[in-house]
Amino acid sequence: MRISKLSKRILSAVLFAAVLAASEIGLSRALEPLSFAEWFAKDLRAIEKEGQDAELVIVGGSRTFRSFVPQVLEDGLGFGCVINGGSALQSLSGSYYQLKELIARFHPRYAVLAVTWNGLTYGIGTQSNLIVLDRLSGLNRLEFIKNGFTNEDRLSALLKSYRFRDNLDPEALSRIRAERKTLSENNGEPFLSDGDIYYDTGFVYSYGSIPQGNVPVTHHGIYDWTQIHGDRVEYLDKIVALCREKGVELMLVSAPSTMMQICNIDSYQLAVDYYEEYAAENGLIYHNLNFLKGREELLPDTMFMDYNHLNGEGAHVLSGIYSEILAKDMAGGDTKEYFYSDLSELKESLERIVAVDAEFIPLEEQGRYEVRLSSLHGDGVTPYYALYVKNADGSLEGICGWTREENIPSVSISVGTSIVVRAGTRGDDSEDNIAWQEYKF
Amino acid sequence: MPLVSFSFAIFAILTVLVYFLMPGKYRWTVLLAASVIFYASYGVKYLVYLAWTVGVSFLGAGRIESINAETKRKSSEGGPGADDKRAVRAAGTARKRRLLAFIMLMSMGLWAMLKYGNFLIGNINALLSLAGLGWQAPGIPLAVPLGMSFYVFTAAGYLTDIYRGKYAAERNIAKYALFVGFFGHIVEGPFSRYDRLSPTLFAGGRFDYDRLLEGLRRMLWGVFKKTVIADPVGIAVSTVIGSGGEGFSGAAVLFAAVLYGVQIYADFSGYMDIVCGLCRVMGVQLEENFRRPYFSGSVEEFWKRWHITLGAWFRDYLFYPVSMGKTAQRLGRSMRSRFGAEAGKLVPGYFALIFVWTATGLWHGAAWRYLIWGWLNLAVIVCSMHLSGSYDKWRAALHISGGSRLWRLFAVVRTYLLICAFRAFSISPSVHAALSMFGRLFTSFTAPSLEGGIMSLFTGLEPRNVIAALAGTLALLTVDILEENGKWESVKASCPMPLRHVAMAALIFSVVLFAGQSPDLTGSFIYAHF
Numbered sequence: 001m002r003i004s005k006l007s008k009r010i011l012s013a014v015l016f017a018a019v020l021a022a023s024e025i026g027l028s029r030a031l032e033p034l035s036f037a038e039w040f041a042k043d044l045r046a047i048e049k050e051g052q053d054a055e056l057v058i059v060g061g062s063r064t065f066r067s068f069v070p071q072v073l074e075d076g077l078g079f080g081c082v083i084n085g086g087s088a089l090q091s092l093s094g095s096y097y098q099l100k101e102l103i104a105r106f107h108p109r110y111a112v113l114a115v116t117w118n119g120l121t122y123g124i125g126t127q128s129n130l131i132v133l134d135r136l137s138g139l140n141r142l143e144f145i146k147n148g149f150t151n152e153d154r155l156s157a158l159l160k161s162y163r164f165r166d167n168l169d170p171e172a173l174s175r176i177r178a179e180r181k182t183l184s185e186n187n188g189e190p191f192l193s194d195g196d197i198y199y200d201t202g203f204v205y206s207y208g209s210i211p212q213g214n215v216p217v218t219h220h221g222i223y224d225w226t227q228i229h230g231d232r233v234e235y236l237d238k239i240v241a242l243c244r245e246k247g248v249e250l251m252l253v254s255a256p257s258t259m260m261q262i263c264n265i266d267s268y269q270l271a272v273d274y275y276e277e278y279a280a281e282n283g284l285i286y287h288n289l290n291f292l293k294g295r296e297e298l299l300p301d302t303m304f305m306d307y308n309h310l311n312g313e314g315a316h317v318l319s320g321i322y323s324e325i326l327a328k329d330m331a332g333g334d335t336k337e338y339f340y341s342d343l344s345e346l347k348e349s350l351e352r353i354v355a356v357d358a359e360f361i362p363l364e365e366q367g368r369y370e371v372r373l374s375s376l377h378g379d380g381v382t383p384y385y386a387l388y389v390k391n392a393d394g395s396l397e398g399i400c401g402w403t404r405e406e407n408i409p410s411v412s413i414s415v416g417t418s419i420v421v422r423a424g425t426r427g428d429d430s431e432d433n434i435a436w437q438e439y440k441f
Numbered sequence: 442m443p444l445v446s447f448s449f450a451i452f453a454i455l456t457v458l459v460y461f462l463m464p465g466k467y468r469w470t471v472l473l474a475a476s477v478i479f480y481a482s483y484g485v486k487y488l489v490y491l492a493w494t495v496g497v498s499f500l501g502a503g504r505i506e507s508i509n510a511e512t513k514r515k516s517s518e519g520g521p522g523a524d525d526k527r528a529v530r531a532a533g534t535a536r537k538r539r540l541l542a543f544i545m546l547m548s549m550g551l552w553a554m555l556k557y558g559n560f561l562i563g564n565i566n567a568l569l570s571l572a573g574l575g576w577q578a579p580g581i582p583l584a585v586p587l588g589m590s591f592y593v594f595t596a597a598g599y600l601t602d603i604y605r606g607k608y609a610a611e612r613n614i615a616k617y618a619l620f621v622g623f624f625g626h627i628v629e630g631p632f633s634r635y636d637r638l639s640p641t642l643f644a645g646g647r648f649d650y651d652r653l654l655e656g657l658r659r660m661l662w663g664v665f666k667k668t669v670i671a672d673p674v675g676i677a678v679s680t681v682i683g684s685g686g687e688g689f690s691g692a693a694v695l696f697a698a699v700l701y702g703v704q705i706y707a708d709f710s711g712y713m714d715i716v717c718g719l720c721r722v723m724g725v726q727l728e729e730n731f732r733r734p735y736f737s738g739s740v741e742e743f744w745k746r747w748h749i750t751l752g753a754w755f756r757d758y759l760f761y762p763v764s765m766g767k768t769a770q771r772l773g774r775s776m777r778s779r780f781g782a783e784a785g786k787l788v789p790g791y792f793a794l795i796f797v798w799t800a801t802g803l804w805h806g807a808a809w810r811y812l813i814w815g816w817l818n819l820a821v822i823v824c825s826m827h828l829s830g831s832y833d834k835w836r837a838a839l840h841i842s843g844g845s846r847l848w849r850l851f852a853v854v855r856t857y858l859l860i861c862a863f864r865a866f867s868i869s870p871s872v873h874a875a876l877s878m879f880g881r882l883f884t885s886f887t888a889p890s891l892e893g894g895i896m897s898l899f900t901g902l903e904p905r906n907v908i909a910a911l912a913g914t915l916a917l918l919t920v921d922i923l924e925e926n927g928k929w930e931s932v933k934a935s936c937p938m939p940l941r942h943v944a945m946a947a948l949i950f951s952v953v954l955f956a957g958q959s960p961d962l963t964g965s966f967i968y969a970h971f
Contacts, residue, residue: 154447
């Protein structure tokens, strides 16, 4: 049978396109590690298959997908379906497109946007946008490729094999193979990996826990108006406009961090004021869950997996409280009673040392150090400090007794020693709520 | 805009689309607009230099052609005898020569000032210091615009051709501007000749599907060579040679020198593949700049296969004029009378070669190491020309056939190593560093281990990139061997379509998976710095 030149060309082009597509799919499949997105997509397909809509969707960064348990919110609010669309480092542009996708597919009545200061100020990471991109489809996905990425990053957005090429490494490939094998043995069900397990419609259960008083002090600088990027605010406005257009009631929330984080950031109140003002201007409800009354009892350090994220247990507690607050908001009630009015009020109520930090400066004499101590605490609290050597059996041996001094001029510390620094409000060992840190030399 | 980048990809796609949407006779205007945009992307202010070269050379060529026409008319007018006609032609030639010299000064003089001014001032200052004088001349605070070393020479070649009456001058300044500033050759060549490029440049070729595929395949091959071979290999080269070999063994220096040969070939020929491929899509035929140069059996042959258009330019516009000029001819006659006919025949050529290789060295860079590089090439070429007869005798005495494969292999490897050795001067930070590196070959030649030694030279690269570069080099070598033996076309033709598609997909995904460090897959091309 004679094939015309045109037909040969068409056949050749189609075959070439097929070879390219097969190569991209094969390579990306081999190189792409397992992610929460796979189970999230599966859950959403199951919801769609049942013909269900979601009453509430939540979007935001990592504190979103680790803090809000859909099942608990469904029970608390009497909803049939709640979807947690949070993802790691989700930018405001990512939240916009994620929300757009969820609204189009599940027609929620309510949407919650989890907001942070970083969302207004940090550079948008390619990786975080790629995570959102994997959750989008159709024209929404194409629009996000156009608007959410720079020229340099567009190749990552268009080709997964490019994005995951760093996994073309024996160790990484072996790990991916092992994960896929475990997935298969688990019949496609989620499994525990690195202390996390995908749990329920976007929520991830984390098993990590910080011992009470042992939150390490981070150095996250100062919040400043000059840090705000105009294009981030633009996406915040776009989210508000999208919800208005689609008849979705939008609420803003800030998920909880540890008390260390709240006390540690200079001008943290600036972020609170910004969002309160923004919410008021746009007729939105905003809650900062860090200001929950009774949070010290409800969400102690042990409910956090790290300085900034609740663990699974903490998420369940928080979701229970939040569903109560939301229910009252939705009924038009006043929920001010649940919260401290501002950071000052919160810190006034704080009666413990939240976190302690020590800096060891080597002195001229070998093995001797100057120790500079500092702590984060409630406003009415005076810190006392003590230094110990930790013995091999775990017992503590005092090297500097309780003192209010923040500078210890000279301490002898040999290599291989562990030093424990403790801070308390009473200046003795009787206190329950001691803050402490261990330093290995 | 870098050639391997998203912005260039968008630029190329839009240029091709608009080119073919435009009616045929206006398509060259699309190339002109694209060339202006392309060059302006490197800096709008550089357009001023380009405009100056275009303006001066266009006007000059027109004037020279007028003198040509006037001289021809006057000498063909009835009446004057042969002597008068000779006088008219001589007067015309003298006028032309003065005008040509003036225009060259205007055009090339600016380039020379920007490129060599600080080199000259640096040497003067060194002499002043040696003489104990405190005063130092100030430097020129301007850099050579990108591509100026290419377009100034393109214009100079055109002017010389008009001077020689080779073809008629272009009457349309916009077309002439396109010829000089064409994006296909402005950054790294090739050096185009007006009579060879203009037919396809201004023709507004029809869309041809086979040409489109051919062009795209060639572009892909160029991107592969640049990103998978040249850039990763270049990391090891700059690790060793960038530091002048300090802290590295002689073996590492040798390895880096050999690698540099791979890097510069893959880089430069990769660039050529990209621009030639893009031009091919639009039916524009650029001249080839490479013909499997590393298969050369001698340095002389190498320069007929490497950067072919540069060599041809120096041959046509420097070597022939100098070797046929009065000084060289006088020298030849003098040599003939003292040393015989052979000397009389060769010396004018040697004399011209001194100019050619000095100019070639300086063209590559304004520094003594480039001059030394040029002179080393000259020395080897002259020696092998002079001793070619003796070589034949020695080979015959040793019963080695000059046509044998073994001899050819020896000649090829010898030539490659010589070229790599000469390049040590052009890429080292200084002459001293280059000599120091040579010294290491003899004083501290310790073979590095595969694990900590060779791999550690590829700083910051994953082993997969190094393996891919090696595989890419082998692929490049295989293609070159097949081309050299005239088998490449038949291999391509006999390859089944699915296999061809798999090969293309393999090239594309090799670039995607193994291309160098930069997020947009690019590093700058080497020859753009000349």
